[in-house]
Amino acid sequence: MRIGIVGTGNMGRALGLGWARAGHEVLFGSRDVKKAKAVAADSFVSAQTGDFDAAAVFGDVILYTIRDYFPSSALKEPQALSGKIVIDCNNSAILGLDLPDPGNRPGIHFTTPIPSHAEELAADAPGARVVKAFNTMAAQVIELDRDELMRRRVSVFLCSDDAQAKSVVKELAEELGFIGVDCGGLERAQLVEGVGDFIRFQIIGMSLGPFATISVNVAPAR
Ligand SMILES: NC(=O)c1ccc[n+]([C@@H]2O[C@H](COP(=O)([O-])OP(=O)(O)OC[C@H]3O[C@@H](n4cnc5c(N)ncnc54)[C@H](OP(=O)(O)O)[C@@H]3O)[C@@H](O)[C@H]2O)c1
Numbered sequence: 001m002r003i004g005i006v007g008t009g010n011m012g013r014a015l016g017l018g019w020a021r022a023g024h025e026v027l028f029g030s031r032d033v034k035k036a037k038a039v040a041a042d043s044f045v046s047a048q049t050g051d052f053d054a055a056a057v058f059g060d061v062i063l064y065t066i067r068d069y070f071p072s073s074a075l076k077e078p079q080a081l082s083g084k085i086v087i088d089c090n091n092s093a094i095l096g097l098d099l100p101d102p103g104n105r106p107g108i109h110f111t112t113p114i115p116s117h118a119e120e121l122a123a124d125a126p127g128a129r130v131v132k133a134f135n136t137m138a139a140q141v142i143e144l145d146r147d148e149l150m151r152r153r154v155s156v157f158l159c160s161d162d163a164q165a166k167s168v169v170k171e172l173a174e175e176l177g178f179i180g181v182d183c184g185g186l187e188r189a190q191l192v193e194g195v196g197d198f199i200r201f202q203i204i205g206m207s208l209g210p211f212a213t214i215s216v217n218v219a220p221a222r
Pocket residue numbers: 006007008009010011012029030031032035065066067069074089090091092134135136137138139140
C-alpha cells in the first residue's frame with residue numbers, strides 16, 4: 001500500500017517508519033524537506049520524501065498529523081485527498097502545556113473539541129474517507145517491537161463513516177501489533193478524542209509516563 005505522511009513529527013515518524021518496515025511504500029511529507037529526509041534516513045527500508053502535497057498525492061492512505069491546520073490551508077491542492085483514506089490521529093492542544101491556559105490555572109487542562117478534530121477535517125476535505133485512529137497512545141508505544149505490543153493488547157479505536165476505509169486502517173493498526181476496536185461512525189470521534197484526553201491526563205497529569213495505554217477488552221462470559 002502507498003502511504004503518504006503529512007507531518008514528520010513524533011506521530012508521522014513512528015507510524016511512517018512502522019509501516020515502511022512492514023513493507024509499505026511510504027512518503028514522508030514536511031514543510032522542510034531536509035526534516036523529511038532525516039526522518040526517512042532512520043528507516044531500515046527506503047522511504048520517499050517531499051512536501052505535504054507530495055504526501056497527499058502519493059498515498060492511497062494519508063496519515064494527517066497536523067493539528068488544527070486543515071487541508072484547505074495546509075495543502076496547495078487539497079482536492080488530492082478526495083477519494084483517499086485519511087487517518088486523523090490528532091488531539092487538541094493541552095492548556096498549560098502546548099498552549100498557555102487563558103485562566104492561568106495551575107496544572108494542565110483539556111478542551112476536547114466539539115465537533116471533533118476528525119469531523120472538522122472531514123468537513124474541510126470533501127470526498128476524503130476520514131478515519132479517526134491512533135490518538136489514544138503515545139508515539140513511544142507505536143515504536144515498541146511488534147511482539148511486545150501484541151502481548152499488551154493495546155486498542156486502536158477506529159471511527160469512520162466509510163466501513164471499507166475503517167477496515168483498511170484496522171489492518172494497518174494490526175500489522176503494527178495493535179488491536180483495532182470498531183467505534184462506529186465519525187460522529188464517535190468526539191468520544192474517542194475524549195479518550196485521547198483521558199490517557200494524556202494519565203500519562204502527563206498523573207505521571208504514568210508514555211507507556212501507559214488504554215484498551216477495551218471483553219472478559220469471558222460466565
Ligand atoms: N506525540 C504523541 O505521542 C501523540 C500521540 C497521539 C496523538 N498525537 C496527536 O498527533 C498530532 C501530531 O503529534 P506529534 O507529536 O507528531 O506533533 P509534532 O511532533 O509537534 O508534529 C506536528 C506536525 O505538525 C506540523 N506542523 C507544525 N506546525 C505547523 C504549521 N504551522 N503549519 C503546518 N504544519 C505544522 C509539523 O510538520 P513538519 O515539521 O513536518 O512540516 C509536524 O510534523 C497532534 O495532534 C497530537 O495531539 C500525538
